[in-house]
Amino acid sequence: MAVNPSTGQGEGLDLSWLDLYDDAASATPSKKGMTLADINLGRYSAEARGAGDMTFRLRGAIPRPNAQRFGPNYQSKADVWAENCLMLYEEAVQRQWSSARDIPWETLEPLPDDIERAMCQLCTMLTEVEFIAGDVPGQWLPFVSAQDYEAGLFLMTQIMDEARHTDVFRKRALANGGGLLAQGAGLGLRTLIEARDFTEMSVLMHIQAEGFVQSMFRMGELIGKTEADKRIFRMSAQDESRHLAFGVMHLKYVLDTEPERREEIHHYLDKAEGDAAGGGSGDVTFPPVFEALCILLGGGKDKFDEGVQKFLLLRKRQVNEYLHRLEVAGLGDRRQRVGPLLRQFVEAA
Numbered sequence: 001m002a003v004n005p006s007t008g009q010g011e012g013l014d015l016s017w018l019d020l021y022d023d024a025a026s027a028t029p030s031k032k033g034m035t036l037a038d039i040n041l042g043r044y045s046a047e048a049r050g051a052g053d054m055t056f057r058l059r060g061a062i063p064r065p066n067a068q069r070f071g072p073n074y075q076s077k078a079d080v081w082a083e084n085c086l087m088l089y090e091e092a093v094q095r096q097w098s099s100a101r102d103i104p105w106e107t108l109e110p111l112p113d114d115i116e117r118a119m120c121q122l123c124t125m126l127t128e129v130e131f132i133a134g135d136v137p138g139q140w141l142p143f144v145s146a147q148d149y150e151a152g153l154f155l156m157t158q159i160m161d162e163a164r165h166t167d168v169f170r171k172r173a174l175a176n177g178g179g180l181l182a183q184g185a186g187l188g189l190r191t192l193i194e195a196r197d198f199t200e201m202s203v204l205m206h207i208q209a210e211g212f213v214q215s216m217f218r219m220g221e222l223i224g225k226t227e228a229d230k231r232i233f234r235m236s237a238q239d240e241s242r243h244l245a246f247g248v249m250h251l252k253y254v255l256d257t258e259p260e261r262r263e264e265i266h267h268y269l270d271k272a273e274g275d276a277a278g279g280g281s282g283d284v285t286f287p288p289v290f291e292a293l294c295i296l297l298g299g300g301k302d303k304f305d306e307g308v309q310k311f312l313l314l315r316k317r318q319v320n321e322y323l324h325r326l327e328v329a330g331l332g333d334r335r336q337r338v339g340p341l342l343r344q345f346v347e348a349a
Contacts, residue, residue: 020062036086036150046086049077049147058146073145078257080144080198082249085154088242092157097235099168107227108176114301115225120178121292122223126169127180129213132189133243134162136205140198154246161239168232182288191272199254203265204272206247207325214240215318216293222310223296244325251329266337269326273339312345319345 027039040046044060054071057063074080082088111119137155144152173180188209195201216223217240220233254261290311291304297314298307319342326334338346 032090035090036153037090040086046077046081046148046150051075052145052147056146058149073143074148074198075145077148078254080140080148080151080250081253082151082154082246083253084245084249085150088246089150089154089157092154092161092239092242095238096160097164099164099171102235103168103171103231104228105171105175108229109226110177111225112300114295115299116176116178117181118292118295119176119223119225119229120173121181121288122296123169123173124180124182125184125286125289126213127166127173128184128186129189129209130162130165130169132192133205133210134159134166136192136195136201139193140201143198154242158243158246161243165236165239168236172229172232184286184289188272195268199250199261199265200268202247202250203268206243207251207329208269208272208322210240210243210247211322211325212318214244215314215321219297219314223293225296248325248329251326251331255330262331265331266334269334270337270339273342316345316347320347 023042025039025041025044027034027041029035030038042048042060046059049059052073052075053063053067054069054073055064055067056070057067110116137158141152141155144155146152170180188204192201192205192209195204214237217233217237220237221230224230224233251265254265293314294304294307294311295301296307297310298304319338323335323338323346326332335346
């Protein structure tokens with residue numbers, strides 16, 4: 001006799017679940033350890049994904065006929081998938097860093113007032129942007145089917161990355177005699193929060209908004225005046241690269257498997273490019289941020305004109321890297337349709 005753990009009453013023993021193991025899996029660790037790719041076997045693999053459901057049944061688990069539904073969630077793999085999400089998740093968990101321990105804060109030194117305040121203004125904008133960049137994917141986690149759990153795991157690492165970026169840029173603003181300054185315009189931030197589809201969100205956030213921020217991070221060696229500043233930009237750029245890679249490959253998967261969505265995606269970009277050109281998410285045309293960058297790039301407010309020339313190079317780099325990512329994803333015709341306020345920075349193909 002067996003005892004029912006809920007009622008405490010004796011009843012017949014039922015071990016029928018033992019008969020479910022007709023195709024047992026044996027995963028073998030690779031040189032990198034036991035990775036998600038190593039357990040992608042047989043009916044547990046991404047390629048063996050069956051029809052989705054609205055329960056929390058993970059891919060490969062045996063369905064229970066009377067399982068309760070927790071939906072709604074996406075039923076199509078193309079809605080959330082990127083072929084590189086397994087690799088990006090593994091990289092993310094291996095390359096986490098601490099803003100408390102891994103930034104050489106001791107290298108900060110007093111800077112001229114205009115340089116310090118410009119850095120604080122830039123950090124104010126980045127703190128705001130990165131906070132929203134953590135919130136946005138969090139809104140979509142409940143809609144990721146357990147059949148595509150790797151995409152959900154990657155988004156969780158992105159939330160952690162963005163939390164660390166919010167943390168580190170706020171610390172920088174408060175660490176060297178400055179503080180938080182003018183709040184940003186936030187038009188593009190609202191566009192991200194108001195996205196009504198995962199692919200819309202991913203294209204606007206991962207490819208456009210975070211792409212613009214990444215171009216700025218990569219200029220950190222030029223913008224940063226201390227080793228602490230340079231390390232902050234360098235480590236943040238390392239994280240941001242993963243988010244961009246997911247977005248590019250998600251869009252590529254969508255266009256490869258659902259090409260009829262091409263015009264829909266162009267429509268999302270039409271609106272977002274207008275918002276970004278007016279001071280939105282990750283954008284640098286909001287006057288206080290534009291002026292702060294010119295001071296940092298030029299080396300002081302007395303070299304503002306030199307800073308403006310370098311700023312225009314940054315803007316050109318942002319726009320052309322953005323178009324290149326879309327081309328890699330399969331949306332190369334965006335170059336001919338890019339919004340008028342960005343078109344002036346487009347290089348000839």
